[in-house]
Structure formats: C-alpha cells, structure tokens
Amino acid sequence: MKNSEILTCFQCGTCTGSCPSGKYTSLNVRRIIKDSIKKDISEQLDLWMCTTCYNCQERCPRGIKVTDAILSLREKAVKNGKILPAHRAVCKFLIEMGHAVPIDDIHIAIREKIGLAQPETVTKYPRALKDVKTLLASTGFDELIK
Amino acid sequence: MKDLSLFLGCVIPNRYPGIEKATRLVLDRLGIKWSELKEASCCPAPGIFRSFDKVTWLAIAARNIVLAEENNTDILTICNGCFSSLMDANNMLKNDEALRNEVNMHLNKIDKDYKGTIEIRHIIEFLHNEIGAKNLNKLIERPLELRVAVHYGCHLLKPTKDRLLGGWECPVFFDELVEATGAKSIPYEGKTSCCGAGGGVRSSMLETSFKMTEYKLLGIKKAGVDCIVEACPFCHLQYDGGQVELEKAGKQYNIPVVHYSQLLGLAFGFTPVEVGLHLNAIRSPDFEAMIAQIQKKGMS
Ligand code: SF4
Numbered sequence: 491m492k493n494s495e496i497l498t499c500f501q502c503g504t505c506t507g508s509c510p511s512g513k514y515t516s517l518n519v520r521r522i523i524k525d526s527i528k529k530d531i532s533e534q535l536d537l538w539m540c541t542t543c544y545n546c547q548e549r550c551p552r553g554i555k556v557t558d559a560i561l562s563l564r565e566k567a568v569k570n571g572k573i574l575p576a577h578r579a580v581c582k583f584l585i586e587m588g589h590a591v592p593i594d595d596i597h598i599a600i601r602e603k604i605g606l607a608q609p610e611t612v613t614k615y616p617r618a619l620k621d622v623k624t625l626l627a628s629t630g631f632d633e634l635i636k
Numbered sequence: 637m638k639d640l641s642l643f644l645g646c647v648i649p650n651r652y653p654g655i656e657k658a659t660r661l662v663l664d665r666l667g668i669k670w671s672e673l674k675e676a677s678c679c680p681a682p683g684i685f686r687s688f689d690k691v692t693w694l695a696i697a698a699r700n701i702v703l704a705e706e707n708n709t710d711i712l713t714i715c716n717g718c719f720s721s722l723m724d725a726n727n728m729l730k731n732d733e734a735l736r737n738e739v740n741m742h743l744n745k746i747d748k749d750y751k752g753t754i755e756i757r758h759i760i761e762f763l764h765n766e767i768g769a770k771n772l773n774k775l776i777e778r779p780l781e782l783r784v785a786v787h788y789g790c791h792l793l794k795p796t797k798d799r800l801l802g803g804w805e806c807p808v809f810f811d812e813l814v815e816a817t818g819a820k821s822i823p824y825e826g827k828t829s830c831c832g833a834g835g836g837v838r839s840s841m842l843e844t845s846f847k848m849t850e851y852k853l854l855g856i857k858k859a860g861v862d863c864i865v866e867a868c869p870f871c872h873l874q875y876d877g878g879q880v881e882l883e884k885a886g887k888q889y890n891i892p893v894v895h896y897s898q899l900l901g902l903a904f905g906f907t908p909v910e911v912g913l914h915l916n917a918i919r920s921p922d923f924e925a926m927i928a929q930i931q932k933k934g935m936s
C-alpha cells in the first residue's frame with residue numbers, strides 16, 4: 491500500500507458507513523486510515539475486528555484500497571509482536587498439521603461412516619507435510635509466531 | 637479448458653465432510669473431468685495468514701497451485717476462502733516478477749517452482765460460466781420447490797476487479813443457479829452483508845462475529861424461507877454452528893444451512909443423507925420431510 495494513496499482520503503466516512511463490523515464494534519475504519527498516516531496503530535485491537543469483507547474498498551470514492559491497507563497494518567502489528575492468543579493457536583495448527591482447521595477423531599469417524607477415506611491432503615502424506623514445514627521455516631513464519 | 641483438481645481446504649474435509657461427498661456426487665453426475673488434488677494443505681486461510689505475513693501466505697498458496705500445475709489442471713475450489721487466497725495469490729504471482737522470484741526462492745527448497753500456468757475456479761463461478769443456469773436446469777429431474785435465502789459470501793464477489801463476476805451490490809448469477817434447481821430465491825434484508833466469520837474475527841472474537849451473523853439470520857427469518865444456501869464452508873459453519881450458540885442464549889432460529897453442492901445433489905435425486913445434510917448441527921425434521929416429499933413426487 492502506497493502512502494500517497496492513503497493521503498488522498500478526504501474523510502468522507504463512506505468506508506465506516508459500509509462496515510458490517512463497525513455497526514456492532516468499536517471498529518471505525520475511517521479513523522484507522524486517518525490515524526495510520528500519523529502514527530503506529532499496532533496496539534489497536536480494532537484492527538482485528540475487520541472481517542475483510544471488502545465493502546469499504548469497493549465503495550471508497552477515492553479508490554483507496556482500504557481493506558488491503560488494513561491487511562498491511564495488521565502485518566505491521568504482527569511484526570511488532572501483537573498477536574492475539576487465538577490467532578497464534580491457529581498458526582500453530584498450520585505449522586504442526588498443515589491445516590488451520592485440522593482433522594480430529596470425531597471427524598475421522600464421521601468420514602468413515604459416510605464412506606470417505608482419509609482426506610487426500612497433507613493429513614495423509616507425511617512427506618508433503620514436511621514440505622509445508624520446510625516452507626514455513628524458510629519464510630521465517632515459525633519464528634514470527636513463536 | 638483444463639481438467640479440474642478438486643481443492644478441499646480445511647473446513648470441508650475436516651468439519652463438514654458431507655459437503656465433500658455431495659461435491660463428488662454432483663461433479664460425476666455433471667460429467668466433469670476432475671480428480672482430487674493430492675498433498676494439498678490449508679489454502680492458507682486469507683483472514684489470518686494473509687494478515688500475518690504476505691510472503692508466507694503466498695508461499696503456501698503457491699505450493700498448492702504448483703501441485704495443480706504439475707498435473708496441468710485448473711483448481712476447483714468449493715470454499716470462498718480457498719477461492720480468495722488461491723486466486724489472489726495466483727494473480728499476484730503472475731503479475732509481479734519480483735514477488736514471484738522471492739516466493740520461488742522458498743519453493744525451490746522443496747523442489748517446486750511456480751510457473752503461472754493454471755487458473756483458480758470456484759464451483760459457483762464454474763457452473764455459471766461453463767454450464768449456465770439454463771443448461772443446468774435441463775438436467776434436473778426433481779425440481780426442488782423450496783424457498784431459499786441465497787448467501788453469496790464476501791470473497792466470491794470481492795474485490796470485484798479481480799473476481800470478474802460483475803457488481804457485488806445486487807448480483808444474480810448464484811440466484812440463477814439456485815433457481816435452476818427449481819427452488820425460489822427469496823430477497824431478504826442484508827443479503828450481501830457478511831456472515832461475520834472472516835478476517836480471523838470468528839476465531840478471536842466469537843461473540844462479535846455472532847452479532848453480524850444474527851443480523852443476517854434476522855433478515856433471513858423475516859423473509860420466511862425453508863433454508864439458507866451458500867457456497868462456502870466457513871459461512872456454512874458460521875450459520876450452522878452459530879445458530880447452536882445463539883440457541884444457548886435463548887435465541888431460536890432453526891434454519892437449515894445447505895451448501896450449493898448439497899442442494900444440487902438433492903435436485904439430482906440424491907437423498908439428504910447421501911449429501912450429508914444429517915451432519916449439520918441444525919437439523920430440521922420439517923425440512924427433511926419436505927425434501928423427502930419432493931423426491932417422492934419426482935419419482936412417481
Ligand atoms: S471511503 Fe475512502 S475517502 Fe472516504 S473516509 Fe474512507 S478511505 Fe477516506
């Protein structure tokens with residue numbers, strides 16, 4: 491996200507008015523865009539209330555990639571060590587099992603009952619899972635969420 | 637057009653395998669040339685991983701894409717999250733050489749190389765573009781006389797400049813595919829609004845996510861429908877599991893949630909159990925009796 495693009499924001503509030511989360515939470519996306527120009531907002535929990543629905547980005551009259559900006563701001567927050575415990579747990583699932591939502595015994599049994607074998611994913615192929623782990627180590631992801 | 641590799645993702649094989657089964661049944665019935673994409677991982681989920689580290693998100697997505705490149709097949713997704721991650725990653729890698737080189741540097745460590753030779757499809761987009769609602773309708777043996785609330789889901793439609801499926805404020809292509817089964821798509825308040833699950837909100841702020849879900853369920857309930865139809869297991873989970881949670885707080889909705897693969901399966905005459913409807917958390921005897929009635933009528 492180029493900063494020059496964000497600087498064209500004229501604070502019209504269309505983004506906030508289109509936000510399904512902001513109706514119920516403290517997320518004010520217009521303010522996030524405004525604040526992000528002047529300061530580091532890594533500490534703001536609101537960043538994580540966005541469902542990435544893209545309504546704001548679609549409707550912004552300046553064509554600012556608002557949702558993409560939120561993703562970049564989140565990336566920065568993560569680099570500053572701001573990771574919610576629940577998200578850290580999901581990341582660990584990816585690192586250990588190659589899936590954000592891994593299989594469990596209940597669902598292995600359900601699959602059997604409806605005539606489905608083990609999924610043809612990394613769950614079944616240890617060598618493929620090893621490849622995923624190699625990649626996550628190579629990009630530094632396992633260190634990032636430690 | 638290339639043959640298709642079916643990309644399962646996480647939620648379908650590991651939480652709602654009935655959708656996987658229904659998809660296999662309908663793809664075979666349609667005579668589509670497909671096979672399973674073996675060795676695939678999480679797409680990885682756009683909400684969390686794309687927010688955490690772009691290069692990691694791209695590298696894991698690229699590995700999944702390369703698995704299909706090696707088979708010379710396009711990827712068929714049955715989840716909006718998988719569609720979004722894989723399509724966005726594929727576009728970025730095709731168009732940005734520096735990023736592609738960076739990702740390939742990681743991929744080369746596992747003897748893989750991203751080339752950019754395949755496309756990412758979504759079952760709704762695929763049926764709409766390659767078969768079309770009219771042709772699909774001709775294949776239906778048992779028109780499903782149901783009143784349906786269609787939920788597109790955010791990432792099937794947006795960003796519109798990448799999805800190329802038209803505008804997102806009042807789309808019709810999914811409704812047409814639903815109506816091809818003989819069902820009627822009923823308008824409701826908040827139709828294009830988010831289910832509340834995306835962006836890592838469900839995993840870290842469940843209560844918050846349910847506020848958005850409840851807004852949807854209220855609009856759907858008011859419209860008086862027999863079921864919700866979506867094309868994303870994460871939306872499916874949010875509506876189905878969400879209703880169970882809301883029930884604990886004394887809020888009863890009891891609206892069955894059906895993935896489009898399951899709906900099409902029913903229209904092809906497969907039983908509710910064959911398409912895995914019985915694996916939903918929200919079971920409605922009335923709805924199941926209604927389907928049985930329709931299917932009996934179709935047989936006579
Ligand atoms: S819609 Fe665009 S221009 Fe208006 S406040 Fe939001 S980011 Fe700024």
Ligand code: SF4
Nearest residue numbers: 509540541543544546
């Ligand atoms: S993408 Fe996020 S900030 Fe933008 S409208 Fe949707 S929930 Fe709100």
